[in-house]
Amino acid sequence: MNALNTLRSAFLISLLACSSLLPAYAEQADSLDLEALQPTREQMVASLNIVELLRRHHYNRIQLNDALSSDIFDLYLEQLDPQRSLFTAQDVSNFEEYRYRMDDLLLDGDLTIGFGMHAQQIQRADQRIEFALQLVDEGLEQLDMNSDEQILVDRENAEWPADEQALEALWRKQITDEVLRLSLAGREMEAISEQLEKRYSNQRNRLYQTRGEDIFQNYINALAQAYDPHTQYMSPENAENFDINMSLSLEGIGAVLQSDNEFTRIVRLVPAGPAQKSQQLEPADRIVGVAQGADEMVDVIGWRLDEVVKLIRGPKGSKVRLDVIPAANAPGDLSSREVSLTREAVKLEDQAARSSILEWQDKEQEYRIGVIEVPGFYLDFKAYRNGDEDYRSTTRDVRRLLSELQEEGVDGVVLDLRNNGGGSLQEATELTGLFIEQGPTVLVRNSQGKVQVLDDSNPGIAYQGPLAVMVNRLSASASEIFAGAMQDYGRALVIGEPTFGKGTVQSIQPLNHGELKLTLAKFYRISGQSTQHRGVVPDIVFPSLLDSREIGESSLPRALPWDTIAPADYNAGLQLAPFIRQLSERHLDRVASDAEFNYTLARVDLNKRMQEREFLPLNKTLRQEQQKGFEAEMLALENRRREARGEEALTEIEEKDPLTESIHALNQEDEDSEDDPFLVETGRILIDMLELNERLAHAG
Known part of the structure; x- marks a missing residue:
């Protein structure tokens, strides 16, 4: 341990010594208590537990060796400085000494390197904020906005700034870019100065509030996400905010959020939640300000995700205002709009499946197509466990709606799974059973390679007529299992966009300090194809409304690959x-x-x-x-x-x-189905299938 202690001291001294190289404008960094940011015994024990869980139980079965150490190093560096605008090339060169040592240190419970690299990042971030505040104080008018210079939009793979001078030049460009964006969004220079002064001051205050727990969580997540993007360490505080999901159990706006550099980005909207009902928000929108009721808007650019979530949550019935940059803006357009929402808990009945009927008059033939919108795969577990005969579930509700539509004499049915992020695996299996006689529905392969076959063992079919399943990029997990089964059985046409592509199974593992969300298994279609990464590719593809480069499993770094296993034994009776x-x-x-x-x-x-x-x-x-x-x-x-x-x-x-x-x-309760061109076209495709079937029958 003496060697490790020496290594710790040498590394911290080398990092803190860098402060002597900082220019004069970094004096404010003296108020940072970097010495207090040290790993605790609890965190060291937790890190050892996490290392063991990952080595023994993660689906990937990756060895913690020099190769993985290099991956952890790159992930952590990317996490600390995603746009390569804080560290210099010399900083990174100093860090390189530890690229192949992280595995050995983590195996020993030594967290010093992670804490030391983060300490250097805090110093550099403080420098940048102080530099920006000085520019604001000197007057933003002195910035040259008529130059021939340009700025690289995405610096993820850019060269690191060579030295302090290059770093300063980059910061000046970035601040000029911020001023230009706000100016083009219609802000006056005085208002821009005031806004940026508040923003940078808030960022500095939050920087000074960095805790050792924040550093530990970031470092350990570099380790966890070297295995896959859904394996994640959650601190004791964040464990209660699992996946930062403001949905069923907590009052909020009904949205799943994630960090996107300095912004907070909406990943998806919870069906029947305040955000979706408002029709004012969409996936990939960025939240840049939050206000309570009529209070002043708080700029949240640069805030930690958990802090933004705390601001957005609140008592049921209270109002929250969001300042939002729409996803549809042109790149570089920071013009925003204000959205006002009333917080509420999302009720199960609000997410229930619902039906409608589309009608056509084609020459002398009338067609009626039933539509069943399925916002999620839900199950009232409490009522189910209590033996309540009237418990609510997706399968029960869809069965009832199918019966009602058949009584109405529909010629075909569209199951609309657009924006359906999944839910109960049991419900995906049981819903499949409404449309097949009997048979397997999904395969689950664990880290030992053992495959479990889930199946529908109940004979009988609730609906045998023509069927189409609509999906889009936000159809995920249980939606993909159901759509894939319908496609493999040849039971339904799958129409829309390639789905999200999440085909992995996670489990929560409690630790002495926090929790670990661990990927333990993968889903496979009955054909043996994984739903992971590629998702379900529709039989007929519609134009995508969402950017698949930004949304979907394939957009996540180190996502597990698509692969195949041996298919299940099933009968595709309808092709x-x-x-x-x-x-x-x-x-x-x-x-x-x-x-x-x-x-x-x-x-x-x-x-x-x-x-x-x-x-x-x-x-x-x-x-x-x-x-x-x-x-x-x-x-x-x-x-x-x-x-x-x-x-x-x-x-x-x-x-x-x-x-x-x-x-x-999409999926708005009060929206007229006939106003949705994609749904109407799906109905027409189903009518085409009816006509082709009739021709085939006559020809036979």
Whole structure:
């Protein structure tokens, strides 16, 4: 242990000695009590427990060796400085000495390196904040916003700044960029100065409140996420906020959030929650301010995720206001809008499946297609365990709705699983059983390679007619299991977007200090294909409303790969494959002149082109020209859409974005199904299948 103690002292001394190299503007760093940020005995014991759990029980069965040590090093460095704007190349060179030592130190319960690297990050962050505050104090007007310089949009893979001078030059560029963005969003310079002064002051206050527990959680999560993105250490405080999910058990807005560099980003909306009901928020929106009731808006850029969540949560019935940068904004556009929500607990009955009927008159033939929206795979566990005969569940509700729709004489049924993030695995299995006679529904493979087959053992089918399953990028987990089973059995057409791709199973392991969420198994379809990473690919693909590079399993670093195992023994009695080519051709012919589909495809392409820009000019005139060009293209697309619909052309972009409105329209209780072009087209595809079946029957 003497050698380890020497290593600890040498590393901390080398890091703290770096402070002598800091320029004069870093004097404020003296108020940081870095010496107090040391690992506790509890944390050391917890780290040893976590190392053992990962080595013995994680699905991946990865050895903690030099190769994994290198991965941990890169993950931690990325976590501390994701945009490579705090550390210099010399800092990183100093850290490199420990790239292949982290495994040995973690095996010994030694956390010094993690704490030491974080201490250096705190110093650098404090430098940057002080530098920014000085620029604000000197007057932002002195920043050159007419230069020929440009800034790299994403510095994730950029070179580290060579030295202190290069670091200062980068910070000046970044602050100039912030001022430009706010200026182009319509803010006056005085208001920008006031806003940035508050923002940086708040960030410094929060930096000074860094606790040893924060450092421990970050470092251990670099270890955990070297195994996979869903394996996660949660401190005692954050264990109660599992997955930062403000949904069923706590009053909030009904949204799942995650950190996105300095921003807090919405991952998904909880069905029937305040956020979804408001039709004002969508996945990938960024929350930059939070206010209680009528209080002043608090700027939360740069805040820790758990602190933002605390601000958003509150008593049922109280109001919270959010300042939000919409996901549909052009890259670099920081214009925001305010959203007011009333906090409430999400009730099971609010998330229940519901039905509607779409009607068509095709020549002399009338068609009626039943639609069942399934927001989640729910089960009232309490009532179920108490033996209540009327307990609520997805399967029970869908069975009842199917019966009602058949009494109405529908010609086919669409099960709408868009935005359905999953839920009860038992319900996914039982819902599958409503549409097949009997058989396997999903395979679960554990870390030892043993495969468990879950199946529907109840004979009988609740509905035997034509069936389509709608999915999108936010259809995940249990939704993917059900959609995959329907596709493998040939029981339903799967229509929409490739799904989220989460095909792993996690379990919570209690520790002496906090908890570990550990990936223990993977889901596989009965065909033997994993749902992991690729998700379920629809038979007929619709244009995506969401950026798959930002949302989905494939967007997560170190996500487990897609693979296959031996298929289950099942009987695919109905095969739709022979119809899919004809159905796709009819669909493409029909939507070629469909204004909504063409608009969506063009907007997705435009957004993608804007987001792929590598550099942005630090010149206000050039930046304005880029913004105007984007808006002009948007206006032209919107007017083409309006012309096709027989509506009057616009002279300027409306405040409400049609693409955003299309996203908000999904799964809204008061939304007319006939106003949803994707749902209507799914109904038409189902009618095409009916007609092809009739032709085949007549030909036979």
